[in-house]
Amino acid sequence: MDPPWGNDFTLKTFRSLKNVKKMIKSGLLFVWVEKDMIPDVLDVLNEWYFSYVENIAWVQKHVNNTFYQDASPYFNRSKLTLLVCRRRETKEGDRYAPVDLQHQRNPDVIFDFVREIDGRVEKPDMVYTTIETLLPNAKRLLLWGTRSFVRDAEWTVVVEK
Numbered sequence: 001m002d003p004p005w006g007n008d009f010t011l012k013t014f015r016s017l018k019n020v021k022k023m024i025k026s027g028l029l030f031v032w033v034e035k036d037m038i039p040d041v042l043d044v045l046n047e048w049y050f051s052y053v054e055n056i057a058w059v060q061k062h063v064n065n066t067f068y069q070d071a072s073p074y075f076n077r078s079k080l081t082l083l084v085c086r087r088r089e090t091k092e093g094d095r096y097a098p099v100d101l102q103h104q105r106n107p108d109v110i111f112d113f114v115r116e117i118d119g120r121v122e123k124p125d126m127v128y129t130t131i132e133t134l135l136p137n138a139k140r141l142l143l144w145g146t147r148s149f150v151r152d153a154e155w156t157v158v159v160e161k
Contacts, residue, residue: 050085
């Protein structure tokens with residue numbers, strides 16, 4: 001299975017999105033990450049004035065209800081992590097720009113099947129519902145989405161060629 005962002009994702013590719021810091025002045029940033037890249041991605045996000053605040057784990061399953069397993073140095077990979085980071089006002093500061101969060105009681109673990117569309121892994125619908133519930137009035141941008149991505153809420157989707 002390809003990584004959630006496509007075959008070309010590397011830390012260098014992620015770091016090249018540095019304009020995210022200029023584009024997002026307040027709010028939350030959600031980033032899908034394989035477990036071996038979490039520390040490096042968090043370092044880049046810190047450079048962009050984002051602090052880690054939460055995560056959601058997607059435990060991936062096959063349609064026969066067995067866990068997906070991919071090789072990894074220590075343990076097999078059976079999950080993806082969605083990092084939730086909040087924009088800070090300054091690089092070293094602890095003050096956050098205001099954001100209108102709605103209270104919710106969604107779980108931080110999702111067990112769902114791996115589905116591919118257009119050769120890309122489709123994320124569980126529950127993740128998008130969680131984001132829409134948490135930030136009902138926010139502008140939403142999905143990078144590297146699929147052409148078939150459709151939601152009732154307003155999203156801007158960038159599709160990889």
